[in-house]
Amino acid sequence: MTRPTQQPPAGLARPAADAVRVLAVGGEAGPGPLQSLRQWAADLGVELEWAADLPRATRLLAGGRWDLVLAVLGERSDEDLTWWVDALRGAPGGPRLIALADRPSMGLALRAEKLGVLDVLALPLQREALANAVARVRSATTEVALPLPAVDADAQGHYALVGQSPAMLEVYKLMARVAHSTATVLVLGESGTGKEVVARTIHQHGPAAGPFVAVNCAAIPENLLESELFGHEKGAFTGAVARKIGRFEQAGGGTLFLDEIADMSLALQAKILRAVQEREIERVGGGESIPVTVRLIAATNRDLQDAIAQGRFREDLYYRLAVVTIQLPRLIDRGDDLIQLVAHFARQFGERYGKRIEAVSDRALELLRNHQWVGNVRELRNVIERAAIVASDGTLRSEHLTDELRAEEPGVPERSTSALPTLAQAEARHIARVLQHTGGQIGSAADILGIHRNTLTRKMKEYGL
Amino acid sequence: MRVEHALRLLPNLEALMPLRGLLLSSARPDARVQWGSGGPYLTVGKRDVEPGELARSMGAVLSVVAAHITALFGAYVEALERQEGNDAPGAVAALVGAGRLEEKVGRLSQAQAWYEVALALAETLQDRRPEVETLLAIGHVCLALGKYSEGARHYQRALVLSEAEFNQAGAVDASIGLGNAAFERAEWPGARAWYSRALRLTEAGNDRLRLGVIEHRLGLLDRQQGDLAAAGEHLRRARECFEALNGEAALEMARVLDAQGELDAALGRPEPAAGAFREALAWVRRDQHDPGLDVTIRLHLAELLLETGRWLEADEEMRRAEQLAITSNQTRGLVRIYTLLGTLRGRQGDETGFVFFEQAIALCRALEGPPIDEARVYHAYGLFRQVCGGADEARAYLDRASEIYRSLGVDAEAASSHDVNTSAAGAG
Numbered sequence: 016m017t018r019p020t021q022q023p024p025a026g027l028a029r030p031a032a033d034a035v036r037v038l039a040v041g042g043e044a045g046p047g048p049l050q051s052l053r054q055w056a057a058d059l060g061v062e063l064e065w066a067a068d069l070p071r072a073t074r075l076l077a078g079g080r081w082d083l084v085l086a087v088l089g090e091r092s093d094e095d096l097t098w099w100v101d102a103l104r105g106a107p108g109g110p111r112l113i114a115l116a117d118r119p120s121m122g123l124a125l126r127a128e129k130l131g132v133l134d135v136l137a138l139p140l141q142r143e144a145l146a147n148a149v150a151r152v153r154s155a156t157t158e159v160a161l162p163l164p165a166v167d168a169d170a171q172g173h174y175a176l177v178g179q180s181p182a183m184l185e186v187y188k189l190m191a192r193v194a195h196s197t198a199t200v201l202v203l204g205e206s207g208t209g210k211e212v213v214a215r216t217i218h219q220h221g222p223a224a225g226p227f228v229a230v231n232c233a234a235i236p237e238n239l240l241e242s243e244l245f246g247h248e249k250g251a252f253t254g255a256v257a258r259k260i261g262r263f264e265q266a267g268g269g270t271l272f273l274d275e276i277a278d279m280s281l282a283l284q285a286k287i288l289r290a291v292q293e294r295e296i297e298r299v300g301g302g303e304s305i306p307v308t309v310r311l312i313a314a315t316n317r318d319l320q321d322a323i324a325q326g327r328f329r330e331d332l333y334y335r336l337a338v339v340t341i342q343l344p345r346l347i348d349r350g351d352d353l354i355q356l357v358a359h360f361a362r363q364f365g366e367r368y369g370k371r372i373e374a375v376s377d378r379a380l381e382l383l384r385n386h387q388w389v390g391n392v393r394e395l396r397n398v399i400e401r402a403a404i405v406a407s408d409g410t411l412r413s414e415h416l417t418d419e420l421r422a423e424e425p426g427v428p429e430r431s432t433s434a435l436p437t438l439a440q441a442e443a444r445h446i447a448r449v450l451q452h453t454g455g456q457i458g459s460a461a462d463i464l465g466i467h468r469n470t471l472t473r474k475m476k477e478y479g480l
Numbered sequence: 481m482r483v484e485h486a487l488r489l490l491p492n493l494e495a496l497m498p499l500r501g502l503l504l505s506s507a508r509p510d511a512r513v514q515w516g517s518g519g520p521y522l523t524v525g526k527r528d529v530e531p532g533e534l535a536r537s538m539g540a541v542l543s544v545v546a547a548h549i550t551a552l553f554g555a556y557v558e559a560l561e562r563q564e565g566n567d568a569p570g571a572v573a574a575l576v577g578a579g580r581l582e583e584k585v586g587r588l589s590q591a592q593a594w595y596e597v598a599l600a601l602a603e604t605l606q607d608r609r610p611e612v613e614t615l616l617a618i619g620h621v622c623l624a625l626g627k628y629s630e631g632a633r634h635y636q637r638a639l640v641l642s643e644a645e646f647n648q649a650g651a652v653d654a655s656i657g658l659g660n661a662a663f664e665r666a667e668w669p670g671a672r673a674w675y676s677r678a679l680r681l682t683e684a685g686n687d688r689l690r691l692g693v694i695e696h697r698l699g700l701l702d703r704q705q706g707d708l709a710a711a712g713e714h715l716r717r718a719r720e721c722f723e724a725l726n727g728e729a730a731l732e733m734a735r736v737l738d739a740q741g742e743l744d745a746a747l748g749r750p751e752p753a754a755g756a757f758r759e760a761l762a763w764v765r766r767d768q769h770d771p772g773l774d775v776t777i778r779l780h781l782a783e784l785l786l787e788t789g790r791w792l793e794a795d796e797e798m799r800r801a802e803q804l805a806i807t808s809n810q811t812r813g814l815v816r817i818y819t820l821l822g823t824l825r826g827r828q829g830d831e832t833g834f835v836f837f838e839q840a841i842a843l844c845r846a847l848e849g850p851p852i853d854e855a856r857v858y859h860a861y862g863l864f865r866q867v868c869g870g871a872d873e874a875r876a877y878l879d880r881a882s883e884i885y886r887s888l889g890v891d892a893e894a895a896s897s898h899d900v901n902t903s904a905a906g907a908g
Contacts, residue, residue, distance in 0.1 A: 060508070066760075068727075068766055069765050069766045070733075070759050070762040070763050070766060071761070072762070073755075073758050073759045073761075073762040074755070074759060076758075077754075077755040077758065077759075094769070095765075097534075097766050101800060102758065102761070102762070104794070134498075167833055206513075206514075206516040206519070207515045207516070208518070213516060230832075231517055231518055231521060231832055232518075233513070233516060233517070233518030233521075233526070233834055234517075234518040234520075234521030234522075234835050235524070235843075236483075236484055236525060236526075236835065236838055236839070237484060237485075238484075239835075239838060254841075254871060256872075256876035256877070256880070257872035257873050257875075257876050259870070259873070259874070274517050274518075275516065275517060275518050278518070314517075316516055338820075377550070389515060390514065390515025391515065393515055393519075394515055397792065400792050401792060401793075404792065404793065406789065439783035455508045456508070456528065456530050456533070456838040457530065457532065457533055458530055458532050458533075468532065474538070
């Protein structure tokens with residue numbers, strides 16, 4: 016394979032002690048807007064390498080460890096930014112990105128912040144701004160390894176019931192009380208708190224000898240959910256290529272776990288109610304009533320009382336399901352369970368990826384503790400799996416965490432754009448946060464902000480959001 | 481409102497296809513769903529669409545549609561004027577131009593209709609070059625539509641005419657097209673014969689671009705036939721050809737690097753393979769961005785991660801491809817992405833993965849894509865069912881796939897091992 020550049024992969028060269036390794040990508044026309052960089056490099060203790068274009072930069076990135084990438088964004092700055100964040104994901108050494116743009120908009124700066132970009136700087140690059148960024152990178156290089164605690168060997172399943180926080184002890188007690196009965200259970204809790212793990216554990220410790228069958232009502236297309244639950248006869252509808260036994264029948268003598276039950280249509284809720292009350296079902300396209308004996312456990316992250324009030328959930332079904340209700344706590348309310356879970360997942364994924372992970376660095380732990388964990392244990396699990404994949408020794412460090420977490424890094428010099436924001440910056444930041452909360456839905460965001468949607472649209476345009 | 485609900489209210493009319501595209505491309509995942517237990521199974525049908533937002537985006541889409549229709553009308557008027565001015569070759573060129581405009585926006589059947597009108601006119605001319613150009617254009621669009629025999633017929637005619645007229649470039653392109661048609665039908669010896677013929681015709685001249693394309697195709701062919709060393713050599717030569725063009729063939733370079741990544745993966749070298757895919761993405765980014773090619777390369781990277789057991793990263797790569805395919809209206813790409821996501825869930829023993837195959841089939845039907853796409857989904861769905869329960873369903877889906885393959889004149893057994901993503905249709 017011929018390389019256009021004859022120089023050896025610079026990243027493989029041994030770095031000078033303490034030097035921050037910087038890869039500058041100056042666009043097709045060469046260094047251009049970054050001319051002064053070479054002059055500043057020695058003063059700032061920076062080992063600088065240049066890539067004229069993206070393909071060369073990609074080769075250099077793959078060839079060695081870098082601390083920082085300075086990338087000039089083109090006219091499609093948003094797309095370029097996303098491309099760079101993507102390209103640096105998993106690159107050796109977990110380099111941080113500084114995006115450089117001619118006149119970076121507030122929207123670009125906010126999106127960069129959300130993506131975990133170290134900073135967005137305006138061109139021409141100022142020495143002070145670069146020095147600040149280098150200082151931030153350098154401050155993150157000294158981390159102390161802390162041993163992970165031993166984890167309960169009984170912990171099992173994807174999200175495992177690990178932890179002894181008071182909130183979880185209450186959950187365990189309630190589970191123990193219901194496990195030996197056949198009572199229907201409703202498990203409530205935010206996304207990723209472990210509702211299915213609780214359901215499985217209740218089943219495992221319960222009297223039912225049959226299987227545990229889980230159905231995710233939110234995942235299955237609405238037109239297929241009925242046949243998935245109750246089965247169908249061959250030819251009942253287009254695509255019914257063979258007779259299918261539904262999940263109710265599959266779970267005979269065992270437990271049927273209906274996850275995200277609030278996502279079910281009212282018509283289907285009526286059929287579930289009938290199955291629960293009369294203990295019999297009918298396959299789609301079949302006329303025969305089939306008796307079923309299953310224990311039902313349902314779960315949702317929605318407020319069912321609110322759904323009932325809005326007419327989106329049947330009250331009679333709610334009372335059938337909520338014989339016993341278990342409320343799961345959010346991860347941020349579980350205190351030191353977090354470190355137990357980190358240890359559990361580190362061990363689980365260490366085994367999967369052939370690594371022995373026994374410690375976490377102080378900085379990484381601080382980042383994990385400071386994070387909001389909207390996805391709760393599921394999000395933590397993903398973060399630790401990703402860290403386990405990229406970890407090169409037995410310690411999980413901050414460089415192994417996602418950019419989103421690293422963007423929340425405390426105790427380092429502030430990013431240049433965030434020192435005492437102007438009123439407009441604060442407003443733009445708040446609007447961006449609300450839009451993120453609503454998944455980009457302008458109508459809902461306008462409602463939360465208490466302004467007309469046209470005003471919101473105008474402001475979004477003004478701030479480049 | 482969920483996209484699956486919104487689509488139910490939209491009749492399947494050709495005139496409404498841009499609206500359908502807008503609906504899909506403006507769909508966003510509900511942020512609250514992302515970490516929910518349904519998050520890993522999220523498909524475009526489970527995304528949300530806001531009617532108000534749709535209304536606001538309609539203006540921009542309508543102006544794109546209007547510009548497209550205006551260009552088509554303009555091409556037609558130009559064809560009339562040329563015809564009236566006794567410039568029939570000019571009229572043919574205008575009609576072919578209209579077809580190319582249709583092809584550019586993914587309206588392949590409409591493109592074919594323009595080319596056929598152009599061909600009828602070109603056949604009456606003494607100068608055969610317009611006819612050759614038109615036949616090459618129809619051949620290309622036929623392959624993209626999965627009409628391999630029809631495509632081959634047009635390329636064959638283009639070859640005969642080119643040779644009669646000593647039109648070497650036309651003969652080379654027709655030979656490459658015939659090779660591609662054979663490749664798509666998994667007729668490896670036929671494909672090799674045509675590519676070799678194209679190579680012989682090209683080597684005499686100094687056409688680096690065509691030479692690179694042929695070397696690339698020969699590399700793909702050798703890989704399909706298991707001669708990995710020869711494949712590597714062809715790909716190396718293809719890279720040399722494109723490198724000599726000083727960045728003017730960035731997308732071709734991306735395709736060759738993509739093939740190199742596939743080859744490294746087949747040789748059990750995952751790190752160089754990932755490096756080649758990432759560099760290929762950089763070449764795509766460097767040039768006029770081609771979202772279709774970007775999606776293809778990301779899918780290959782995801783497949784590599786899947787095969788090496790790096791499921792989390794494979795899933796993330798597929799989700800990035802999905803986002804790109806949705807926002808850039810690459811619906812055929814979406815079909816491939818959901819097929820691969822279903823395959824990933826199958827590897828994980830996750831029965832709920834069937835939702836991805838169902839979504840892929842629904843997209844094939846809603847968008848009336850080439851039947852070959854649906855066959856590939858059914859094939860993968862059958863394999864998934866073999867692993868995740870449902871022997872009867874598995875058999876039925878595999879039978880359905882074979883039936884479609886047969887109807888297209890493709891050897892079902894060979895097609896099942898045929899790499900979907902190296903298809904000539906996507907090779908530009």
